[in-house]
Structures are given as structure tokens and as C-alpha cells.
Amino acid sequence: GENVEQHPSTLSVQEGDSAVIKCTYSDSASNYFPWYKQELGKGPQLIIDIRSNVGEKKDQRIAVTLNKTAKHFSLHITETQPEDSAVYFCADYTGTASKLTFGTGTRLQVTL
């Protein structure tokens, strides 16, 4: 896609609470929206993704929602645990550009 905005840049929650990270994209041709998790000293790793023909997808404690009309998508983490602490990146993909565009990242800190 052309541009992906991600908010917030930092997020601190208590263990057991929920965390929500939001992204907005601008390219109406974007059709695939993955989320990556980056732990300290490592490269980003795909944790969940959603395609443009689906509104919501869930995998255990994480879920992603997509609103195509508003061009935004969100990552939801429930019952957060200390090991969820990491930097999370959203991204979008368009077939025309054939590449992912990443958001600026959200540093999630889960405190005890």
C-alpha cells in the first residue's frame, strides 16, 4: 500500500487486561493485512493476518478486525501476559505493488 498509520506508538497495560492497536491504510487496492510481532533482538514474526473479504479473524487470545469502508484494521489481544510484551507492526499489501508496507510499530509493555 501507499501509507499505513499505526497508533499508539507505545502502550502499557496490566497483565490480564486487553490491548488494542489500530492501523489506517490509504490504498483502496490493499487486500491483505498481516500483523507481525518483534521481540527484543529478533526479527518480526507473523502472528495473524486477514484478507479483505473477511471482517474478523481470531486465533486464541489475538484477533484482528477489518473495516474496509473506513480503511482501518485493528489488533486485539485479550488476557495479556508478560510474554506479549514486544513491538507490533501492522502492514498492508496490494497486488499491484506486490510488496508489504509496514506501519511504524507499537511498543506494548505488559506489567505485572
Add this chain to the structure above:
Amino acid sequence: DAGVIQSPRHEVTEMGQEVTLRCKPISGHNSLFWYRQTMMRGLELLIYFNNNVPIDDSGMPEDRFSAKMPNASFSTLKIQPSEPRDSAVYFCASSTRTGAPDSPLHFGNGTRLTVT
């Protein structure tokens, strides 16, 4: 599966020196990507290859940067001459296709470059 292997993990060099970063993609993956990560700019795509051919190098910041992929199992990113503003973490990633659905990017653990 050993994953994407990058070397070195850390590189410290003086301004003006040549720097070469190395990457071995996952066997069988035919797309390879070089990203740069900084606090200010986040993850920036520098260049990507498909079947060893550079497809899009529009993210390469200057002529000081060059990348090669001589075969399916090896790629290099070279900076010559290096400058302090090149200090960043450089990631290599590979996938079966160009990050498309059903073809996630697999990242290496990065090379942290410091140019003094």
C-alpha cells in the same frame, strides 16, 4: 528449518569504510527482501529480489547502497562509503512469493550496524 540467517549480528565501523551485510534465505524461498529499521522511520523496504532478480530498488537511499543476489541461497547488502546516519538494524527476509497472502515474510534476526 534454520530460518533466515544473517551475518554479522553486530557491525561497528568507522565512517568511510565499506560494510557488507550477508543473508542466507530459507531454502526454497524465491523472494528476498532487505529492510532497514530505525526509531525515526520504522521498517523501510530497501530492495527486493524475485528469483535472484532485483524487482524494486526504489527504497535504496543512495548510490552508496548496493545489493546483489548471485544465487538463490545468498544475498549481500553493501554500503560504500558508510556514514553515521546509516546506523540502524538491517533485516533480511524471504518468502515463497512477494509477501502476498499465504506467503508470509520470514525475517532473520538482523544486523545491528553502528557507524562512528
